[in-house]
Amino acid sequence: MSAASALKPAWRRARFWAQKVYSTSPKFGASDLQMAPSSSEKFRTIDDLPGPSLATTVYWLFVKGYADKSHAMQVEHRRLYGSIWRSRFGPFDIVNVAHPELIAQVIRQEGRYPVRTDLPHWKEYRNMRGQAYGLHVDTGPEWYRIRSALNPKMLKLQEVSAFAPVIHQVVTDLLRRLETLRLRSLDQATVRDLAGELYKFGFEGISSILFETRLGCLEDQIPADTQRFIAAVGAMLTLSETVLFFPRWTRRVLPFWANFVQAWDDLYSVAQRLIDRKVEEIAEKVMKGEQVEGMYLTYLLSSSKLSMGELYISITELLLGGVDTTSNTLSWALYHLSRDELAQERLYREVTSVCPGKQQPTTEHLNRMPYLKAVIKEILRLYPVVPGNGRLTVDNEVIVDNYWFPKKTQFHLCHYATSRDDAEFPEPDRFFPERWLRGSPTRSQHHPYSSIPFGVGVRACVGKRVAELEMYFALSRLIQAYQIRPEDNPVTVEPKTRTLLIPSGPINLRFLPRA
């Protein structure tokens, strides 16, 4: 049998997918569809893709210095290889897509149970400890079952508005903390390493919703248990990248795997204890015949859709998703507003016109603050905190552009490159919230997949609404309270990638109280 005839069924399936995919994508591949591939006309394959060799990748990462700038490497590689290219590095063999239409094609073919990427080290840890798999490790219908249990109370703004009072409490603590820090500084204005403070805010904010408990992250003396919790989250996220790179045999000589396990053990045990404490509280109330009121954890416990093991893991994973993401976005927002007086003044006028006299905004007020939302959108366009997302094809072969890919292809969706593309957003490196204002002549025309910081579809970020609420409340109240300025002799802070896109240096800002 010739190679061509052996591949025939695959091409037939490919043609079927091509029709599905291209039917709504005029720019890419439409002309090829009209030439509908006969059995002799083939789609190209992964082997036909351009891309750097292993040696070139090593050179880029370790000689040219892109190891912590993989977001910038997306932009450079797109310039060199076009909108789709292949990279191979160690165990990784990845197809990068850096055009919104191609990202849309991948997403449209992601199937019912999309998978981002394999996390073999997380799975191994959970197997070792006999824990449930949870949202990040489970796949197929099992992932969907867990996700469906977590979605309610998280996905709609009206639903998450139930969390508004507790978020406001945490924002009040943040304002108090910043006030203390600024008054302690030499010029009685400067808060140094704002991202570090906002990290504690992110941790406290999401924990107060998930555990229905205040952890004291924003206090001067952070309780020891909370410190251990914060350290474990940081260690796990950092080591998670490292352990993947080293082969298994190195575990006997290098400390990374043991430290990774320790971090997970610490993290899991604190989360478990906090949840168990809540369970006891609820049980006591029920025994006394008292009304049980609560938020997300109480809802999950009462819905009984997850086993206790699944609940421990799910809450822990939600925490991991919610800590660094909102805090980094807020850090960048304050960084840019401090350097753009006009934008800051416009935001201040909007917030004070809707909520005069430092009134705390409600979710209804937020509906009348388009500029506030535009600021956050613009920041997430400039600094998508997840600069590159993933999709691993599991159920289907897929066609992207004019290439056919088998099952188990790992795609890397280059969000950073698309949202900084001048074909989508003129002056892409400029902070310009006006480009998001509906009905304004400054509104940009762009592909709907060119800036998708939370992802799209069934696997998109489950915490999007909570994140938005936290960021809107925090930013509006900070702007009500302070004029924010850069420190004297300010330095430009560039982003760097450490899985997430984060500031590469400290952000130091001056907070000048408003009358």
Ligand code: HEM
């Ligand atoms: C600025 C804030 C945030 C951004 C930009 C962000 C972004 C993302 C992105 C891009 C994904 C991957 C989506 C996909 O694969 O299509 C994701 C997944 C996820 N996020 Fe967020 N996120 C943010 C805040 C949060 C918060 C506050 C939480 C917790 C409440 C959270 C929990 C999660 C979880 C659990 C997942 C995995 C969902 C799944 O696999 O089914 N995120 N996020």
